[in-house]
Amino acid sequence: MKAGIIGATGYGGVELFRLLNSHPHIKQVILFSSSNAGEEFTSIYPQMSTEQNHRLEELNPEEMKEELDVIFLATPAGVSTQLTPELLGGKAKVIDLSGDLRLKDGSAYTKWYKKESASSAILEKSAYGLPEWNKEAIQSADLIANPGCFPTAALLGLGPLVSEGIVDPSSIIIDAKTGVSGAGKNPGAITHFAHLQENFQIYKVNQHQHIPEIEQQLTEWSPETVPVTFSTHLVPMTRGIMATIYLTLKENQTLEELKSYYESCYAEEPFVRFRKEGQFPGTKDVYGSNYCDIGITLDPRTNRVTIVAVIDNLMKGAASQAVQNMNLLFQYEEKTGLPDLPVYP
Numbered sequence: 400m401k402a403g404i405i406g407a408t409g410y411g412g413v414e415l416f417r418l419l420n421s422h423p424h425i426k427q428v429i430l431f432s433s434s435n436a437g438e439e440f441t442s443i444y445p446q447m448s449t450e451q452n453h454r455l456e457e458l459n460p461e462e463m464k465e466e467l468d469v470i471f472l473a474t475p476a477g478v479s480t481q482l483t484p485e486l487l488g489g490k491a492k493v494i495d496l497s498g499d500l501r502l503k504d505g506s507a508y509t510k511w512y513k514k515e516s517a518s519s520a521i522l523e524k525s526a527y528g529l530p531e532w533n534k535e536a537i538q539s540a541d542l543i544a545n546p547g548c549f550p551t552a553a554l555l556g557l558g559p560l561v562s563e564g565i566v567d568p569s570s571i572i573i574d575a576k577t578g579v580s581g582a583g584k585n586p587g588a589i590t591h592f593a594h595l596q597e598n599f600q601i602y603k604v605n606q607h608q609h610i611p612e613i614e615q616q617l618t619e620w621s622p623e624t625v626p627v628t629f630s631t632h633l634v635p636m637t638r639g640i641m642a643t644i645y646l647t648l649k650e651n652q653t654l655e656e657l658k659s660y661y662e663s664c665y666a667e668e669p670f671v672r673f674r675k676e677g678q679f680p681g682t683k684d685v686y687g688s689n690y691c692d693i694g695i696t697l698d699p700r701t702n703r704v705t706i707v708a709v710i711d712n713l714m715k716g717a718a719s720q721a722v723q724n725m726n727l728l729f730q731y732e733e734k735t736g737l738p739d740l741p742v743y744p
């Protein structure tokens with residue numbers, strides 16, 4: 400198979416390259432760049448040298464859609480809205496890592512991303528690429544909207560309880576922390592080393608573009624609308640997301656019952672690991688891997704549940720989840736080409 404990466408010189412693009420380069424079904428990876436076409440990839444990332452030389456190519460959607468089997472877009476918001484219509488209709492399947500195609504309601508996209516949305520025809524065509532919850536739709540799609548990094552952690556953590564209908568829908572608080580690579584390779588002043596180191600910073604309070612994405616999926620799982628309080632914090636680390644989620648239950652349940660919902664939801668899922676009672680994961684437990692590790696507990700004093708879900712934002716939050724989706728699209732075994740274990744320490 401031939402794969403193409405648009406936005407190859409960004410953090411998500413480089414991580415995709417690393418994974419696709421050792422994927423057993425990918426014979427060739429072609430890298431596209433809007434700013435460095437004509438240059439060798441190794442002139443930008445010498446550490447990514449391989450046996451094959453990779454020159455950064457200029458975009459040519461007409462050729463790409465016929466010659467490539469799969470195209471990944473690892474580009475800033477707004478680019479996929481423009482490019483996807485030109486990339487569909489040929490041989491290639493398209494996997495978009497940006498937020499452009501995740502929200503079914505184009506006006507919600509415009510409100511939260513402050514950009515023009517893709518057409519409703521494109522939005523309808525795209526399958527939400529959260530494999531643990533949407534496998535069938537992914538397998539039969541031509542276009543995948545890879546989930547956001549925070550929604551991946553939050554939804555995998557919340558899914559078993561919200562879909563069971565046992566959560567008070569007005570009670571959900573998602574308190575999330577992220578490493579700085581989530582902001583891409585050209586972040587703003589908030590991510591400057593001098594500001595970031597020894598600091599812990601909340602940002603986009605009540606304005607984060609992942610709020611409607613999380614609510615869209617929760618509301619699909621639940622008979623009621625599920626609004627969430629969602630806050631994001633930058634911590635001085637490179638990779639990793641921890642979503643600490645608090646909620647109350649509609650009726651009393653035991654921790655054993657709660658655990659059983661997770662165990663049955665994720666029993667067949669190779670990339671969700673549920674912790675034993677009393678254990679909670681840290682971000683290093685999933686570093687460099689496609690895992691989402693989850694721990695839960697119930698405080699009998701308050702009847703409040705605490706859920707902790709961790710992922711690597713560049714992996715399960717972006718590139719490796721995109722490869723997991725590619726595996727599903729092409730009927731490869733879901734774990735193909737993805738690391739078995741995280742990098743530790």
Ligand SMILES: NC(=O)C1=CN([C@@H]2O[C@H](COP(=O)(O)OP(=O)(O)OC[C@H]3O[C@@H](n4cnc5c(N)ncnc54)[C@H](OP(=O)(O)O)[C@@H]3O)[C@@H](O)[C@H]2O)C=CC1
Pocket residue numbers: 405406407408409410411412431432433434435472473474475476478496497498546547548580581582583584585712713716717
């Ligand atoms: N970083 C993360 O943890 C996650 C990121 N995402 C999303 O994935 C996407 C990529 O993120 P990330 O790799 O971090 O971002 P980066 O900013 O690191 O890279 C984006 C790349 O897109 C390319 N690009 C920029 N403008 C254009 C344009 N107008 N047309 C075509 N290509 C363009 C650039 O590459 P070049 O100049 O070579 O074309 C750039 O290197 C974003 O939408 C992001 O929100 C999603 C989940 C997690």
Ligand SMILES: CC(=O)N[C@@H](CCC(=O)OP(=O)(O)O)C(=O)O
Pocket residue numbers: 476496497498546547548577578579580581582583608609631633
């Ligand atoms: C640290 C940091 O800034 N993280 C980014 C991650 C979001 C992202 O990647 O954007 P989309 O999923 O919408 O494409 C943020 O919080 O906005």
